[in-house]
Amino acid sequence: MREGTAVKGMSGTVKNSPVSQDMTAEPLMRRTLAAISHYKMVVAGDKVLVGVSAGSDSVTLLHVLNRLTSCLNIRIGIAHLDHGLRPESAAREMSLVVGMAHGLNVPCHTGKVAAIPEHGSLEEALRLQRYAFFEDIAATHGYTKIALAHHADDNAETVLMNMLRGSGLRGLSGIPPVRENRIIRPLIGELRADIVAYAYQHALAYAQDASNADLRFERNRIRHQLIPLLQKQYNPNVVATLNRMAALCREEALWRDNCLAPLETRTTIRSDAHTLELRMDELVTQPRAVQRHLLRVTLRQWQGHLRRLGADHIEALLDLVARAGARSLNLPGAVLAQCVANRLCFKKVATPRRHNTIATAPSYHYSIADIGRQPMTLSIPEAECSLRFTLDNAADLESWRGPDRQTVLLDMAHLPFPLTVRNWQSGDRFQPFGLQGTQKLQDLFIDRKVARSCRQRIPLLLCGDTIAWVAGVRRGAAAPVTAATRQVLRVEIESMGEPRRRGQNL
Known part of the structure; x- marks a missing residue:
């Protein structure tokens, strides 16, 4: 400057x-x-x-x-x-x-x-x-x-x-x-x-x-x-x-907000520092556009913002509401959405304090049954981060900025589901992308100067028993993207509370 x-x-x-x-x-x-x-x-x-x-x-x-x-x-x-x-x-x-x-x-x-x-x-x-x-x-x-x-x-x-x-x-x-x-x-x-x-x-x-x-x-x-x-x-x-x-959009948005304010009041059962509860029967009887608006406005009022909560998350919530039975969805910002009886409940997931030794680091294990057309976010409070899964067409990748250590691209056709997300276990080995043979994860952490206190918090993405990605550190050799790839699974790691590529509230 x-x-x-x-x-x-x-x-x-x-x-x-x-x-x-x-x-x-x-x-x-x-x-x-x-x-x-x-x-x-x-x-x-x-x-x-x-x-x-x-x-x-x-x-x-x-x-x-x-x-x-x-x-x-x-x-x-x-x-x-x-x-x-x-x-x-x-x-x-x-x-x-x-x-x-x-x-x-x-x-x-x-x-x-x-x-x-x-x-x-x-x-x-x-x-x-x-x-x-x-x-x-x-x-x-x-x-x-x-x-x-x-x-x-x-x-x-x-x-x-x-x-x-x-x-x-x-x-x-x-x-x-x-x-x-x-x-x-x-x-x-x-x-x-x-x-x-x-x-x-x-x-x-x-x-x-x-x-x-x-x-x-x-x-x-x-x-x-x-x-x-x-x-x-x-x-x-x-x-x-x-x-x-x-200016026209602002006027119409104000008119819409005023018209739907009574419905918003009827839909909200509970809203406090940790929990938001909405009436399912009020939601499901409304047109999808109204449902979308109600979710956005109630979540904004509850959290005070909509940072990192994009259109894809709202659409995933709408799909969640439309399906029958008990079900849940992890949202950015360590928020868990659950359908229970006639209520759509949002709860803030407690994030544990960082631990200084490997001995006290919490263990975790998550299973990803499938990836739908809408992006999905898996919150991992034990690791103080989340993984975002997005299905892309390979043809669209030419204009994309390309992966870095925070992102991995995997050939969807070579991923056996369910996928597993867990932390490091003693004796874990993996084959780094582009190299022959395997190495101990402990050696990788030493080479990359990963602090001992952080190692057991780092998420590992596995397909079957094979480590496909040491999140934020290095990808493995599994499911590489090639010229023959049709669909790509893009996985990104984000710190909890980290606003990444979202619109600004000026």
């Missing part, structure tokens, strides 16, 4: 601009005022915490809200969080933001992420920490609103990301202008180009984040590759079109 300026001669601070009668002559100011009014973002007396990263979007938002403090009768403060990813530029960014706060004579609250997560989605983990930081500052210092600088281009990118993941109405609604009457986004209708033009016009200093051009990130590929392609070959106004579609 590098610190930059949008134009020569920019000052390092944002000067306090008095409210003038012709302020609304500036298009961006006029539109922002209209958005604040239309969505009822603030009321007189609100104390607004502005999240400022030092980028052009948040610096512009700060400048705009500061100019509007008098006419809106609000007070503002600044929050800036150092994510700890770029030490060489973080100090310059913080200095820039603190300088703005001093120039405006407004409070500035700064913080730093205590620990960068080692597993799961880095972007999602940091986003959650950022929102937690904002909420903590707001609660401590009496801020009634939190203003963020998401804009129309961000919204279009989010809609496309969710569309590519197969989201429903809520996902296609994009980034809400107001969330829970707490998070507000005054620039949500503005284009990125207009925001940069405003910063240029008012000589605002801001930092430029080079990671925004890193095409390893899905959002950046959509921003720099997909949207320009759509604009050039299909619709030059695609950003505005996606924002209009998002």
Whole structure:
């Protein structure tokens, strides 16, 4: 990342601009005022915490809200969080933001992420920490609103990301202008180009984040590759079109939620910290679309989120409800779904503490009878992880990113069911892929420097008596994918609580 300026001669601070009668002559100011009014973002007396990263979007938002403090009768403060990813530029960014706060004579609250997560989605983990930081500052210092600088281009990118993941109405609604009457986004209708033009016009200093051009990130590929392609070959106004579609989907989703709220109340029997129970008779008499909605909304309210719970899990739950008899399904986040009598019960599975010695490590043994058309997740609380099983067509693998240590691909035709998932036992041997002969698992763990305290928690995937995969460590020689393979079983290991390749709740 590098610190930059949008134009020569920019000052390092944002000067306090008095409210003038012709302020609304500036298009961006006029539109922002209209958005604040239309969505009822603030009321007189609100104390607004502005999240400022030092980028052009948040610096512009700060400048705009500061100019509007008098006419809106609000007070503002600044929050800036150092994510700890770029030490060489973080100090310059913080200095820039603190300088703005001093120039405006407004409070500035700064913080730093205590620990960068080692597993799961880095972007999602940091986003959650950022929102937690904002909420903590707001609660401590009496801020009634939190203003963020998401804009129309961000919204279009989010809609496309969710569309590519197969989201429903809520996902296609994009980034809400107001969330829970707490998070507000005054620039949500503005284009990125207009925001940069405003910063240029008012000589605002801001930092430029080079990671925004890193095409390893899905959002950046959509921003720099997909949207320009759509604009050039299909619709030059695609950003505005996606924002209009998002607004329509948001209105329809709100209408649907209001219409189905009484049914949701009738369906829910119990909802507490550990258990959610739903009435089966209320569920099964509804159209599948309504069942899908009820499951999503009740699970979201129970857990507080739907992270890692995708459309495939909801469809698997619907299939579970449709079948007769007692049955169960493991869901992400260590949640067990069970059909018992006339109830669909969700329970949070207790995750044991990590053990420091092999002697006290718990043993486990799971059997996988079959893999259906819908992906399946096996929660393994003893190992503090889960295995996700997905059946793919081999022809689709050419465009897939390819396996790593967290993923194994197996030829479905050469897998004798049931499969077994268990932990390491003394004397276990396996044949590593690409090598002749077998070796002791203990030797493999030593070679790969796997800590002794971790070895008995690592899941082993077996077909028959053959170890096909030492999860997260190395695959075996069984059921290799070849040119003749038609169907592929993809198995992925995920840590419990790890958000992996799921949509963001912005």
